[in-house]
Amino acid sequence: MLKASFIPPAPIRELRELTRYRKTLVQERASEIHRLQKVLESANLKLAAVATDILGKSGRDMLDALANGQEDPEVLAALARGRLRPKIPELQRALEGRVKAHHRFLIEQILSHIDFLDQAIAKVYQEVERCLTPFAEAITLLETIPCINAISAAVIVAEIGTDMTRFPSAKHLASWVGVVRCITRLNIPGTARKNSKGGSWVNGLPHIERSWGTVACH
Incomplete structure (x- = not known):
């Protein structure tokens, strides 16, 4: 007899749609940042080589100024704030590009x-928070785990629900979400361990922006 598939209740499914959509938006934002860096490279602007976050306050001011027609490296570098102030000479050299229309x-x-x-990401998260009301206790417990923040906790609930009786054991749960590295131990001296079928492990639960550790199956 076939085992029933894991079909979460409606509130969990609704939450899952929201968290997955948020994930898509976050990925799209990352793609746009990468595209922005390509444009800067095309203009021979090396801002990313000096500023760790080109969309930080200083970087954003410089980019806005560039978009508005400012090309003077000294003027652009003077927009640096905080820790970037001592790097103004480096910024001036990095901003000596060939910016075209x-x-x-x-x-x-x-x-x-x-x-x-x-x-959009902020609005979606507001809706996520609204849908999390019935799961407040689970979210609070999850946030006690090191490196699990509010959004990570929300995604965990969205992906696996709160009813752990659906999974025979913790190992089954880890395998289901794809973070398990199953190792077959043969009781033969000198035999090498090998991954079980389909047991290649992934450094990250699907739809979660946090790294997970490896769960070994013995």
Whole structure:
């Protein structure tokens, strides 16, 4: 007789749709940042080589200025704040590019899209929080785990639910979500261990932005 498939209740399914959509938006935002870096490289601007976060306050001010037509490296570098202030000479060299009209247009459009995605991500998370009300106790417990923040806890609940009786054991749960590295131990001296069928492990639970450890099956 076939075992029943894991079909979570409606509230969990609704939460899952929201968290997965948020994940898609986060990935799209990351793609836009990568696209922005490509545009800067095309203009021979090496901002990322000096500023760790090109969309931090300093980087964003410089990018906005570039989009608005400012090309003077000294003026752009002077927009640096905080820890970037001592790096102004490096910034000046990094901002000596060849910015053309199409570069400015692309920078402006990409920044606008990133702003839109930031707003969309925030709105989706507000809806996620609304749907989390029935699972407040589970979320609180999950957040006691090191490295699990609010959104990670929400995704865990969305992906596996709160009824652990659906899984025969912790190992079955880990295998179901794809974070298990099953190792077959043969009781033969000198025999090498090998991964079980389908037991290749993934450094990260699907739809979660946090790394997970390996669960060994003995």
